[in-house]
Amino acid sequence: MKKEILDQLQQDRAQKRPVVLATFLNTGEQRLLYLYGKKGLKDIDPRIGEAARAALLEDKPRTIETEQGPLFLNVFNPPLRLVLVGAVHIAQALVPMAQLAGYEVIVIDPRSAFGSAERFPGVRLSNDWPDEAMAEIKPDLRTAVVTLTHDPKIDDPALIAALKSDVFYIGALGSKKTHASRLERLLAAGIPEHELARIHGPVGLSIGAKSPAEIAISILAQMTAALRQPAERNPVTAAA
Amino acid sequence: MNRQQTDDILATAQAWKAAGKGVALATVVTTWGSAPRPVGSQLVVDNEGKFLGSVSGGCIEGAVVTEALDAIADGKPRLLDFGVSDAQAWEVGLACGGKIQVYVERLDG
Numbered sequence: 199m200k201k202e203i204l205d206q207l208q209q210d211r212a213q214k215r216p217v218v219l220a221t222f223l224n225t226g227e228q229r230l231l232y233l234y235g236k237k238g239l240k241d242i243d244p245r246i247g248e249a250a251r252a253a254l255l256e257d258k259p260r261t262i263e264t265e266q267g268p269l270f271l272n273v274f275n276p277p278l279r280l281v282l283v284g285a286v287h288i289a290q291a292l293v294p295m296a297q298l299a300g301y302e303v304i305v306i307d308p309r310s311a312f313g314s315a316e317r318f319p320g321v322r323l324s325n326d327w328p329d330e331a332m333a334e335i336k337p338d339l340r341t342a343v344v345t346l347t348h349d350p351k352i353d354d355p356a357l358i359a360a361l362k363s364d365v366f367y368i369g370a371l372g373s374k375k376t377h378a379s380r381l382e383r384l385l386a387a388g389i390p391e392h393e394l395a396r397i398h399g400p401v402g403l404s405i406g407a408k409s410p411a412e413i414a415i416s417i418l419a420q421m422t423a424a425l426r427q428p429a430e431r432n433p434v435t436a437a438a
Numbered sequence: 439m440n441r442q443q444t445d446d447i448l449a450t451a452q453a454w455k456a457a458g459k460g461v462a463l464a465t466v467v468t469t470w471g472s473a474p475r476p477v478g479s480q481l482v483v484d485n486e487g488k489f490l491g492s493v494s495g496g497c498i499e500g501a502v503v504t505e506a507l508d509a510i511a512d513g514k515p516r517l518l519d520f521g522v523s524d525a526q527a528w529e530v531g532l533a534c535g536g537k538i539q540v541y542v543e544r545l546d547g
Contacts, residue, residue, distance in 0.1 A: 199463060201455060201547035208448055223467060223541055226515035259478035261468045261539075270467040270541060272478050 203228055207274065214276035216339055218250040224267035231271075233339070254339060255366065255428060276340050277302050280421070283328050283356040284346030285313035288371070292344070292414035293321055299418060301342070306331045308352065328356035332363075342367035342421045344401060348376065354383060361393050367424040369401035369417055376400075398424075447491040451482045451545055460485030461545040462506035466493050466538055467517075473536035485510050493540050494520070505542050515543040 203219070207230060210217045218231040231242065231250045242250075249262045250271050259272045280296045282289045285307035293303050304322045307313030313323050324331040332355075337343060343360040344367075345353035353370060360368045361384075370380060377399035384394055402416030403423070447463075454461045464481040466473070474495035481491040481499065483506035493502055498520045505516050521537035 199543050199545050201545060204448065204452060204455075204545060208452060211448075221467075221541065221543075223515075223517050226543055259467075259476075261477075268467075270465070272465065 199228060203230060206230060211274055211276070214338075216254050216276055217274050218253060219272040219274065220246070220250065221270045221272070222264075222266055222268070223261070223270055256426075276338065278425070279304065279335075279337070279341045281306065281332070281335060281337060281341060281343045281356075281360075282346060283307070283344065283353060284348075284371075285309075285317060285323070286346050287410040288346050288413050288417075290317065291409075291411040292417060293318060295414050295418050296421075299422070304331075304335060306356065307347070328352060329359055332356060332359035337363040337365045339364045339366055341365045342369070342424075344369040344371070344417060344421075346371045348372055350380070350383060354380070354387070357384060357397065358387060358389065361389055361396060367421045368397045369420065370397050370399040371401050371413075372399060374400060447480045447482050450490050454482070454484050455545050460510035462509045462542055463545060464493055464502045464506055464540050464542045467541045468539040470521075470537040473538050475538075481506075483507070483510070494538065498538075498540070502540055502542065509542050509544045513544050513546065515541065517541055 207217060207219060216233060219228065220231050221228045233251050233254055246264065246269065253260050253271045253273050254275060257273055257275050261268050261270045278301045280301040280303045282292060282303065282305045285305050289305055293305065296303050304324065305313060305318055306324045306326065306328050308325055308327050310325050313325050315323060337360060343356060343365050345356050347353050348371065357368065357370060370377065372380065380399065381394050385391060398420055402413060403420045405416050407413045407416040451461050451463055462483045464483065466475055466477050466479045469477055475493055479493050481489055481493050481502060483489045483503050485507065487503055487507060489499065489503055492499060502518065505518055509516055518540045520540065
């Protein structure tokens with residue numbers, strides 16, 4: 199490995215950029231692959247690009263066969279993050295659960311009475327409007343976004359920002375009826391219909407959850423399934 | 439993958455290199471059956487045989503370090519196979535019955 203590649207890799211990791219280190223095992227030839235946005239990897243064999251993307255999504259390094267021999271794809275993912283929009287009761291239950299599961303949690307609520315340090319000790323809080331907060335957070339492939347306010351003024355800008363990013367999970371709290379009108383608003387705001395299918399709404403697995411903690415469990419379970427068993431392999435977790 | 443450990447290993451590789459040592463990295467690139475450490479696990483070795491990290495539960499590290507020292511000397515990357523299918527495996531094999539492939543490369547430049 200060239201020192202420049204190692205230095206670059208360490209810099210990418212410090213800046214929380216997801217990156218794949220590709221190594222041809224026969225020759226030792228190496229390069230770093232970035233999967234920025236959906237158009238990344240233009241100059242790479244699409245088959246290799248797809249495999250690298252899958253490796254990043256599943257957080258699983260792998261060796262694939264190519265015309266130039268075996269190619270090892272090592273995965274360097276930034277930590278998992280959960281962005282919660284709405285510092286509500288469910289968020290108070292979901293924050294510690296998600297932290298236990300390894301997420302760095304960020305809570306956004308422009309209403310400072312909700313998003314206060316007393317209610318969320320030791321959590322990164324933002325009282326900015328979600329579009330500004332999301333621009334700063336830069337959600338990526340390793341980020342989940344869950345909206346909990348029921349208030350379109352707060353939830354919608356967060357959902358729009360999430361849909362424009364590569365986040366692995368988007369959830370929106372609200373009944374089927376609330377969700378239907380939400381989808382209409384987002385459609386009117388110019389989000390393509392197929393993109394709307396990325397939103398899990400009503401949020402969470404159907405386990406009959408009643409209390410805030412139970413709802414938090416159903417959300418975290420659905421997030422976990424989306425992370426570990428992407429929709430094509432698990433129809434149960436595919437968004438409606 | 440264990441984030442903390444990856445941090446330590448790659449950061450250690452950088453630090454050892456910066457200190458003027460010869461450095462090699464060993465990485466598990468393929469596993470079959472039950473393997474003690476997942477694909478992507480890494481070990482860093484310096485030119486005196488000091489190492490950090492693991493590519494197995496301690497079964498093959500000795501052999502990997504020897505190969506790493508050779509790689510530091512000649513600069514050629516190596517692809518090593520370990521398994522339990524032959525008698526020699528008893529010596530440098532995996533007691534768990536798994537098979538793994540380890541890529542060893544020198545840190546250049």
